[in-house]
Amino acid sequence: xxxxxxxxxxxxxxxxxxxxxxxxxxxxxxxxxxxxxxxxxxxxxxxxxxxxxxxxxxxxxxxxxxxxxxxxxxxxxxxxxxxxxxxxxxxxxxxxxxxxxxxxxxxxxxxxxxxxxxxxxxxxxxxxxxxxxxxxxxxxxxxxxxxxxxxxxxxxxxxxxxxxxxxxxxxxxxxxxxxxxxxxxxxxxxxxxxxxxxxxxxxxxxxxxxxxxxxxxxxxxxxxxxxxxxxxxxxxxxxxxxxxxxxxxxxxxxxxxxxxxxxxxxxxxxxxxxxxxxxxxxxxxxxxxx
Numbered sequence: 001x002x003x004x005x006x007x008x009x010x011x012x013x014x015x016x017x018x019x020x021x022x023x024x025x026x027x028x029x030x031x032x033x034x035x036x037x038x039x040x041x042x043x044x045x046x047x048x049x050x051x052x053x054x055x056x057x058x059x060x061x062x063x064x065x066x067x068x069x070x071x072x073x074x075x076x077x078x079x080x081x082x083x084x085x086x087x088x089x090x091x092x093x094x095x096x097x098x099x100x101x102x103x104x105x106x107x108x109x110x111x112x113x114x115x116x117x118x119x120x121x122x123x124x125x126x127x128x129x130x131x132x133x134x135x136x137x138x139x140x141x142x143x144x145x146x147x148x149x150x151x152x153x154x155x156x157x158x159x160x161x162x163x164x165x166x167x168x169x170x171x172x173x174x175x176x177x178x179x180x181x182x183x184x185x186x187x188x189x190x191x192x193x194x195x196x197x198x199x200x201x202x203x204x205x206x207x208x209x210x211x212x213x214x215x216x217x218x219x220x221x222x223x224x225x226x227x228x229x230x231x232x233x234x235x236x237x238x239x240x241x242x243x244x245x246x247x248x249x250x251x252x253x254x255x256x257x258x259x260x261x262x263x264x265x266x267x268x269x270x271x272x273x274x275x276x277x278x279x280x281x282x283x284x285x286x287x288x289x290x
Contacts, residue, residue, distance in 0.1 A: 073101045076111045077118065081145040084138065086200045092132055096122065099130070112153055119143035137209040140193040144229065147185040147220040151227040154183035160282035165273070172287050174250030178243045178276075179283040183222040186232075186240045188215050194231060217241075223280045235260060239272050249273075 077097045078085050085093045100121050106114050122139040159181070168176055192210050199206045217237030220229045232240065238259055242252045249269070257265045276282050 070098060070101055072111070073106060073114060074098060077101075077115045080115050080149050081118070081142050083197050083200045084142045084145050087141055087196065087206065088138065096127070096130060096132075116146065119146055135209065137191040137193050137196060140187075140189050140191055141196060143187055144193060144197055144218070144220070147187060148227040148229065150185065151183040151220050151222040154181070154222060157181055158284050159280045160277055160284050162277060164284050165277060168285055168287075174248065175287050176249040177246070177286045178249055178252070178273075179286065180240075180244055181221060181281050181283060183220075183227075184244070184281050185220040186237065186244060187218040187220065189218055189231075190215055194218065194229075219279075219281070221279060221281045228279075235263075235268060236272055239269070 074094060074097055077100075078093065081093075081097075088096070097118070100115075100118055104117060104121070108114065119139050119142040122142055123136070125134075127133065127135045127138060190212060192207065192212060194216075195207055196209060198204075214234075217232040217234070217240065218229055219232050219236075219240060220227065222228065235256060238255060239252050242255055247255070253265055253269045256263070256268060260268070
């Protein structure tokens with residue numbers, strides 16, 4: 001560190017701010033000519049704070065931090081999105097992940113949360129614009145990877161049991177609030193992404209990506225310390241979505257009756273409730289305040 005800068009009144013906070021700005025700035029050497037003046041100015045300011053050491057120039061010493069920051073975030077993403085990595089391969093994964101890193105610096109002290117926005121970032125024409133072609137299944141695969149990692153790390157909570165179910169008075173069921181465990185997520189898949197994930201997980205030949213005839217809901221949760229996922233019927237998808245939106249059990253039944261006028265809604269709702277308890281996705285029941 002250049003102690004003369006501190007003595008000149010720069011202050012530690014100012015030096016830290018310049019260092020952070022340099023580390024977070026885009027790769028100066030890779031910028032297009034005419035569009036890198038701000039980064040060059042930031043590099044010059046940071047260089048003034050650093051002394052050369054032995055065979056390392058001040059620029060080389062700064063560069064170590066500049067590239068180590070990106071390498072650590074890339075390592076985190078490769079670990080979090082393992083199936084997406086297997087599907088894309090090292091080259092395309094690293095290219096897309098590093099582009100994301102340049103646009104989205106880490107906002108959390110815990111790297112566990114880094115990459116949360118990557119599935120949305122991959123959606124649309126992101127891969128086509130990068131030259132990889134149209135591959136909407138990649139964003140869905142990344143979303144499944146993320147949800148499974150989130151389920152694994154989610155906080156532990158008490159789980160609703162059959163005894164809790166039996167303890168609710170029949171007349172109170174209309175106002176019972178069903179609350180999902182923190183590990184629960186419901187995704188919507190437009191492609192055969194689950195088949196791709198299973199093939200990658202088993203190290204089998206990966207089938208060709210194909211659009212589904214209709215969107216499919218996918219439930220992700222954790223049970224017995226292991227993340228799980230499964231496809232859900234359209235009826236269960238409707239019920240799960242309503243539950244996650246904070247609708248009481250009576251409203252969920254009414255919504256099912258509206259969508260399925262020919263169905264035995266009482267039987268369907270009780271069947272879903274029993275499966276959710278067996279899967280361990282519910283918190284203990286609460287009755288909505290009057």
